[in-house]
Amino acid sequence: MxxxxxxxxxxxxxxxxxxxxxxxxxxxxxxxxxxxxxxxxxxxxxxxxxxxxxxxxxxxxxxxxxxxxxxxHHGFSLRFDREDHRIALSELTEKTITVYxxxxxxxxxxxxxxxxxxxxxxxxxxxxxxxxxxxxxxxxxxxxxxxxxxxxxxxxxxxxxxxxxxxxxxxxxxxDREYPFAWLGVLARTPPSHEELIYTYHERGFALHSMRSPEITRLYLQVPVDEKIEEWSDDRIWSELSARLETAGGFSLSEGPILDKGITPMRxxxxxxxxxxxxxxxxxxxxxxxxxxxxxxxxxxxxxxxxxxxxxxxxxxxxxxxxxxxxxxxxxxxxxxxxxxxxMTSMLHIDPDGGDFQRRLQLSQLRYTASSRAAATSLAENYVGLPFG
Known part of the structure; x- marks a missing residue:
């Protein structure tokens, strides 16, 4: 003992x-x-x-x-309407986040x-x-x-x-609440395609561009909650990421070998x-x-x-x-x-049962957040982290 x-x-x-x-x-x-x-x-x-x-x-x-x-990182992008709308974390809060x-x-x-x-x-x-x-x-x-x-x-x-x-x-x-969608996450050996994180709202579903290092990119796609990873070949993953991350001005997604992939339910x-x-x-x-x-x-x-x-x-x-x-x-x-x-989840993901009404509400919230300093500051304060209790 x-x-x-x-x-x-x-x-x-x-x-x-x-x-x-x-x-x-x-x-x-x-x-x-x-x-x-x-x-x-x-x-x-x-x-x-x-x-x-x-x-x-x-x-x-x-x-x-x-x-x-x-x-x-001093900011991140909300990408919708095929454009980036930057949330300037450092400017709004005088704080940063660190990807590690x-x-x-x-x-x-x-x-x-x-x-x-x-x-x-x-x-x-x-x-x-x-x-x-x-x-x-x-x-x-x-x-x-x-x-x-x-x-x-x-x-x-x-x-x-x-x-x-x-x-x-x-x-x-x-x-408890279970969400009617999941994340397909991949780790790829390729330099990040953007210097900051990109949270993307798209009619095909949410996508996230992130990174782990200057050589490793972390990417996510919204998929149905019952999706099987076997149905997602590497080519399909890159094709879907390119479609969702596309911008009106053109966005070049850096592709490379996928080191790891899996599907995670959300709750x-x-x-x-x-x-x-x-x-x-x-x-x-x-x-x-x-x-x-x-x-x-x-x-x-x-x-x-x-x-x-x-x-x-x-x-x-x-x-x-x-x-x-x-x-x-x-x-x-x-x-x-x-x-x-x-x-963040409800604003950026397509709810399969939400219909056009919810999607219009989401776009309204995204546009307000991107155009209002008060709304952007509230998002930034929560994102960089509130003080410990």
């Missing part, structure tokens, strides 16, 4: 960042993860880091590679744990949570199949939507409350947002920032106020991000 102050389930950005923040404040923590280190370091996920996320990573000393390799893959942040945090000797166990199985009301304990099998027991003061569930933490929590109220989900007894949820274990607003990873970082301060106050100073208010504090920001993500 082992003992730690905080048992952290999941070695994604939420779990690793929480562990690093706690260790930096003198709190013992152990991270356990079902997948292998290679898997979590290669898992392609979000790529847009909000301004507060970047500032936090720099503040704690794990932002060096982000600063060297990340791509700062979630898996790169995971690599940086794992390397930082390794350098300082902070424990992370990969390839564990049969994870179960016990005594979460007042005497928490985690049981699991390690990578060698040996049964382990980890006694904790607190458990942090950072193990994602399909993890064991949320089902272990009684009395949850879940609010909004919130579980309330985010805490019970000595179990606290953070990140995707508590909430999911559609990716249009680029909020998923950033929302996990915001949760963890609040939770780390609450646990330091609880475990070092015996003060429980921040821990008791953790869920309420986080949910205010969660619901703001949920609304923004829904807003």
């Amino acid at each position: 082992a003992r730690t102050q905080v048992g952290i389930i999941g070695a994604g950005p939420a779990g690793l960042l929480l562990s690093y923040l706690l260790h930096s404040e003198g709190i013992d923590a152990v991270v356990i993860e079902a997948r292998s280190r290679e898997y979590v370091e290669r898992r392609v996920r979000a790529g847009v880091c909000e301004h507060p996320t970047v500032e936090l990573l720099r503040e704690i000393g794990v932002g060096a590679r982000l600063d060297a390799e990340g791509l700062p 893959g979630q898996q790169e942040i995971v690599k940086d945090l794992i390397a930082a744990h390794e350098a300082k000797g902070y424990p992370v166990e990969f390839e564990v199985s049969d994870v179960e949570l016990h005594g979460i009301e007042d005497r928490p304990r985690v049981t699991y099998r390690d990578a060698d199949g040996v049964s382990r027991v980890l006694d904790c003061d607190v458990i942090a569930g950072c193990d994602g939507f399909h993890g064991v933490s949320r089902p272990s929590m009684p009395g949850l109220k879940a609010v 909004s989900f919130v579980a309330e409350p985010m805490q019970y007894g000595r179990l606290f949820l953070a990140g995707d274990s508590a909430h999911i947002v559609p990716p249009t607003g680029a909020k998923g990873m950033n929302l996990a970082v915001a949760d963890v920032r609040v939770l780390s301060r609450a646990l330091v106050d609880l475990l070092q100073h015996g003060r429980s106020e921040l821990a008791e208010s953790y869920s309420d504090t986080c949910l205010r920001r969660v619901w703001r991000a949920e609304h923004f993500s829904w807003y």
Whole structure:
């Protein structure tokens, strides 16, 4: 039997960042993860880091590679009516976003744990949570199949939507919405065709031009929710992207070998409350947002920032106020991000059941946003990231 102050389930950005923040404040923590280190370091996920996320990573000393390799962006384009309408983030908010893959942040945090000797166990199985009301304990099998027991003061569930933490929590109220479309995402070895992100509204469906580096482009297409990836050849993908990203002035889409492709369903989900007894949820274990607003990873970082301060106050100073208010504090920001993500999604995607009325409303909103400084500022403030709670 082992003992730690905080048992952290999941070695994604939420779990690793929480562990690093706690260790930096003198709190013992152990991270356990079902997948292998290679898997979590290669898992392609979000790529847009909000301004507060970047500032936090720099503040704690794990932002060096982000600063060297990340791509700062001062704006992005809303493309509709076959024209670009730029949202000038820096001009409107004096802040930027940085394109830097979630898996790169995971690599940086794992390397930082390794350098300082902070424990992370990969390839564990049969994870179960016990005594979460007042005497928490985690049981699991390690990578060698040996049964382990980890006694904790607190458990942090950072193990994602399909993890064991949320089902272990009684009395949850879940609010859920599934969208009638999905994203087909591709990673291509080709230089980006534009220096900034392009969010495209098109009668054939939404498209997004993004990037991961000066050599790697990330692109998305709206597809039916029941679409099969086998039906999308590389040639079909490039043809559809070209059609949707076309502009009146001409737009040259850079093509190249497709390294990875897959279809992701879209949903909004919130579980309330985010805490019970000595179990606290953070990140995707508590909430999911559609990716249009680029909020998923950033929302996990915001949760963890609040939770780390609450646990330091609880475990070092015996003060429980921040821990008791953790869920309420986080949910205010969660619901703001949920609304923004829904807003971006509903404004830019073609609803198969929406008809001409909805499409005219969408164009009206897009034209207003592009022509009104107040509307553009509201979008920009939410996009670059609101302050942590």
